[in-house]
Amino acid sequence: MAERPNRNNAARLDQPRETRRALLPRPSVNQETFGVWSERFARFMGTPRFLIYMTLFVIAWIGWNAFGPVDLRWDPYAFIFLTLMLSLQASYAAPLILLAQNRQADRDRVALEQDRARDERNLADTEFLTREVAALRLAMRDTATRDFVRSELRSLLEELDERSLESRRREGDDNRGGATGSSRDTSAT
Template identity: 60%
Template sequence: MAPERETGVRERAVSGATATSRPRGARLDQPRPPRRRLLPEWDPEAFGRLSESVARFLGTGRFIVWMTVVIVAWVVWNIAAPTGLRFDEYPFIFLTLMLSLQASYAAPLILLAQNRQDDRDRVNLEQDRRQNERSIADTEYLAREIAALRIGLGEVATRDWMRSELESILKELEVRQNGHRSDTGSFPALPAERPRGRDADDR
């Protein structure tokens, strides 16, 4: 019996286990089957929007008016109506139960709406912080560029600088001409005053 069992195991090893023979849970290339949940499933985004709309309605004057009308009608009916038609006689225990139930549901809905608003505020603050960081970086870049331009413009010859340089050159020429005139007694001809004829070298 042992040799036959060994040969059977060897044949299965040679043939190899195919992908279909493996259990489905061990496959990694296929999605796992959905698990069955005891609780009902819901869309968190839709539920959050519903909670915000309910909380927004609870914070309006319309809700207070309607709630006051319902409570007054409830009390008046259970006091003035015939005894057989009264469904909640004094001390209005059923009305107290309904108001407690309403408060127990309203508080979590308001908290959920506040949490969603806090999440939105947090995202907006993060976006504002990033925008401020980008604005600061752009401002610093522009400040550096303006400083570099001012440094570069400081090395460029401006009109006033050229005028001052020309004036200093003219003064120096006048001083030289006056000194040469006092030595020789004659005023030398400037290059522009030389005759316009051809030079001997040009011939």
Template identity: 60%
Template sequence: MAPERESGTRERTPTGATAATRPRTPRLDQPRPPRRRILPEWDPEAFGRLSEKIARFLGTGRFIVWMTVVIILWVLWNVTVPAVLRFDQYPFIFLTLALSLQASYAAPLILLAQNRQDDRDRVNLEQDRKQNERSIADTEYLTREIAALRTGLGEVATRDWMRSELQDLMRDLEERWRSDGHDGHVVFPAERSERSTGRDTDDR
């Protein structure tokens, strides 16, 4: 007999509308699609460089001179020209608002520039510290090498030391020679050969 078929045990793949509503599992072999961002993207490094340029300009005398000239012209224009042409009459509320806006933007830009400068100083200090450590290690190594060379040179036999040792040896030999009952000084083989050669030349 044929085996009985089991009913309701197999899962069927949904098709049609059911397949469309089924959530898709993200695949691991493909990168995720980029998310949509509401805020615009910008380069932090470029923005930091721009903030440093602005902060440097705000800290120069040129900016103070230009700001003073603009304020004086602003006040003179709104005081001396006819009332129809004045755009910011006394007490100069629009000028006060502009200066407040400029100060509110200048303070964060200056702080951002200071933070970047602090980061650079921290990196420079770390590099200087490592360089100093390497210099100290090299200096200690050279000091040890020089001390070893001095110790080695102190153990090397010099010319003066050899001369003094030979003189002491000659004195000891002469004392032994005299203690044996001989007169005169000790005659070495080299002196004997010199004397013999001298006699031969005299005989000739």
């Protein structure tokens, strides 16, 4: 008996869903390119140049539609089309500015994490070097200094000089005593 496909099988959570084709294809947008473009646009909108261009555009629009030839005016006095265009521009500008701010916040977060990691490494290096310097200072207390070595060498040299003088004296005494003893021996014979 072959199992018939059941509608209940399609709703099972342990089975992957089949992909369905969309009626309209989704546009493929490179996120990075779009993000870079939105940042450039947001930066341009925050410049005095943009404000001057926008002011000149609105003045020209209102001037033409208020004082131009009546049959060539496309937006009469209430300037509803101008209001619609400015609203449309604002409705697109706000999300683009937010996208640019989000990208900047992501970059700032990454830079902050890198700074924090670098600071932690620097702190660890500083603590290590501090411990090493402290260990060297402790070791230097146990280590002989140049002055200490010189004084020890002087005392050893003095001691050697004294010993050599004593040994010369003994040899001198031995030689004198041996010379008199040998002369006594020869006179006795």
